[in-house]
Amino acid sequence: MIDINDTYSKEVDMSDTAKLFMTGRSQAVRLPAAYRFDTSEVTIRRDPRTGDVILSPRPLGWGKALSAIRQAKGTELFPEGRNQDQQDRDPFAVCLT
Template structure:
């Protein structure tokens, strides 16, 4: 089993006390659904898009399991080109 963090209320919000070895830099984090029902992935907030450098930095933050088979299973049927002289 992994390391356990504590849940607590802060006013009307719910918060998570993160163990020291998993602390983030900055002031914001990003939540997204995990691969299994009920799982949540918490990660550093991705830099604002707009530069290729930001794009490539964000690519390294995506776990490999999210990219597996991303484009491998899409169907690409045969496309017939129209005859431009017809």
């Protein structure tokens, strides 16, 4: 039988610590080198069950995402021509198949 508390305590024992300090009226965290981010902003949330504060790299904004798509190699994802004729369809027709 696995004791979940024993497993959790082993994970906690293996964690590192970080220093907290004040900068102006904000609290900041000095992360050890192994935990540093390669971005200037992170998202922050609190786990409702454990109360843990979780930092994650901030997702790309739409501008950066669209720019990345434009720069991506492999334009076969967006073929120029599909060799299909335009079809007239009733937009209010119900498909029963």
